[in-house]
Amino acid sequence: MSAVPNILSIAGSDPSGGAGIQADLKSIAACGGYGMAAITALTAQNTRGVTGVHIPPAEFLSAQLAAISEDVRVDAVKIGMLGTAGAIRAVTGWLRTLPRVPVVLDPVMVATSGDRLLAADADAALRALLRMVDVVTPNLAELAVLAGEPTAPSWERALTQARAVAAEYGVLVLAKGGHLADRRGGCPDALVDSRGVVLEVVADWANTRNTHGTGCSLSSALATLYARTGSWPDALRLGKAWLGRALADADALDVGSDAGHGPVHHFAGLWAGERPPSPAALVDTWWDAIAGVREDIDALAFVRGLKDGTLARADFEHYLRQDALYLRTYAQALSRASALAPDAGQQRFWASAAAGCLEEELQLHRTRLGSGPPPEPSATTAAYLNHLTASGRTYPVLVAAILPCFWLYQDTGSRLAAAHRDGHPYADWLAAYSSVEFDRATREAVAVVQKVALRAREDEVADMRRAFVESARHELLFFAQTEADGDPGGSGAAFGSPRWAVARAE
Template identity: 55%
Template sequence: MSAVPTRAVPRVLSIAGTDPTGGAGIQADLKSIAANGGYGMAVVTALVAQNTRGVRSVHVPPVTFLREQLDAVSDDVEIDAVKIGMLADVDVIGAVREWLVRVAPPVVVLDPVMVATSGDRLLRADAEGALRELARLAHVVTPNIPELAILADEPQATTWQQTLDQAARVSARLGVVVLAKGGHLDHDTAPDALVDATGSELLVTVYDASRIETTNTHGTGCSLSSALATRLVGFASPARAVGEVKRWISESIRAGGDLAVGGGNGPIHHFAGMWQRAGLETRPTADEIRTEWWDSIRTVREQIDALPFVLGLGDGTLREDVFRGYLAQDALYLRDYARVLAMASALAPTVAEQAFWAAAAEGSITAELELHDSWLADGAYDGTVADDATTAYLDHLLARCTEGSYDTLIAALLPCFWLYQDIGLRLLPRSHDAHPYRSWIETYADAGIAEVTEAAVEFVTQAAARADDRGREAMRQAFVRSAEHELAFFASPLAKQT
């Protein structure tokens, strides 16, 4: 098989019949393609009235319509892989063959659908020879034991070794890799084997598997072949692709009974593992997280606005000694806050984030020096000890450092950016030229602070959007707790006076 370019999402076309119950045919193919990471497309070769108990009738649309479907897809979409299933008759096989020759898809997997699990015939006997010739255009064929015998034009194998030998003869004769399946053998195991006799050396990769006791086998061949077509895109080794598909199909068969579909041979559960591992909850966007988190601290923000300290800061009536006491605590806070920012820089996964948090750490040290130079230079507050609010806040941040989680740490850091900038913007219109604290207010209402805050919000919310549910909730709790510490920090200066 020629090398196939790796794509993030393989575009896979299923050419097959239908199953209104969804367990086989193109309905199963589309589920399998999606479950294995591909984008599924479908061209209908036959409309089949069937259920889990059997086939009732088959309607084959005009071949001209089949050609129109095939051309409609390939004229518009670059196809990475094709899975071929039920073809019904000679005319349908001929139309598909002509299209394959013209389009030459990079991966072609043929599931030679001839007999349904229920035992119903799905391929006219006079089309068997045409199907053998079509197999020469495939890269891999995936017959069960009865279908392998028809491809070989030989009696059906009754042992695993006979199956392997027959697969080798088909591979050599038709120039195609054969995935031989041992599910029809009366054994305790259900082995499969990838058999390649197209070169100078016979290559056989055997996949042992325990037999799964279940009646949920409807559409297993369809599902396996379409999954394999998807997995072959970008895989350097077909053997590895088969191994991945085998694990997925076994998982899906084991969970088939959970669906409780039909009274005959039920379908497999194509998404069992995916639903179990990923759940059904949608992942929020960064913008949604931004709105949700800001709203989650609405009460805290309202309580901050109502604090006598903030009211006095806004209208300029706050006593200077109270404000200077607040700044002394803020200087102590900024000293350790800078250390926490530096830890965030050390843990950051990207250069951009590393640079941002490092610059923020430097800015915190600079702010501390400016506080001393502008408001605390007289030394009146030298020797100030961190009060309970400052200590509790820093303990919270340092605990997040100890945990070593970058995401939770930056979530805890965010309120100091976001709340201060918000307060500055809302207090600025209330200040005037003679306002004693206008310079402090202008600092946090500055366009540069707005830019830095926006970057912090973006980094944090993007990290939260990438996190799983548990990690995102831990981030949210750290964010809310820091906001509560900000409330206590603003309340503390006047609480101590009281």
């Protein structure tokens, strides 16, 4: 697999540049590939709609495909609008001549208006082509046609249809929730095989009408990112994050009239100085890398005792004392992150978290522990603090080291919150774990670190990931220390900070 994969798009042309071949080539370039194109149709269209279509002879499409594959290595193929049975058969026949390459099919079958775009013979030919591809990316109306059912009224029904299509054709199906009527749970996409959901990714809805070419762009991004990573789940994670940025910044472009739907901003990240999407820079993969740490935290006697109320009061107070020590240096780390941050938004976020962290120490810990002299830091606490201090040399590494205290607290704390009940000895602490505000603050911290990682050099990304994993390991050790070990503490810093984040991190 080359450093820069060659990606072939087989699709129609959009002279306004927002969809079809033009969107594919932009998406491929933005995601780190070299784009090639075999054109299946010429359209007369703009952001308001299509006014004409010209289909060249299928023999000419075959000539384009042969010319490419006779000279250029093809690392992945994205297929979009084919239009006719002849074009579909030409692509099917050409694929049979190739060594096995990954293929993503965006089955252009149903217009946004609901009109069917394929004649009966073309529909049958497309279903035969389906058995030769790896991933199919239908919209909800196309998914329903493939499943032989009405359009899914809910996400659950869409997933059921996707599973049926995956089983029938032996493909992965990317179910897309962009046209769902119910938007309360965010915008979901899911890779589905014959057994069910392989990966589901949910993003916030983009507040823009400029969505022209979204399906074309995502499918070509998937092909490119799979060629770069060798993983369809990673390709979806990266592609969804990239498309989210392209949608969020779509209004920065000025393409088309107010009556139309403008294009997404394919190069928003690149123009802002970010690198093409990389699995190493994907923060979700860091989270996956500490799955064992998270399981070990849940299994700790301290965490189980805090959850069911059997934790000894002395152990809880030891934890609070060590946590108070931790919070002082953690607040300093947050303040340094604010000082190093490259823009005002990140500066404000880390500064407000630092101020809230000090407020937590003053208000919560002293209320429970009094104002006596602070204890000496345990060896475990000192090691964690030394790690945070050492990570402060560069902004990218520092924020990666800070993140586990947000994320592990939110993850573990959400399960502890479920144990809250009247009469629980630590009810006030458990109640704090169900904070909607802290959930939001954690999402913002993850988003900030993700943004930093996408702009970082490859060596910086590697250092960021190591710092993140090391902080997670320190969190586990912090949770695990007990008075009986001669290393007083009790829990992790992740349980020491519920209210500062609630109060300050918005």
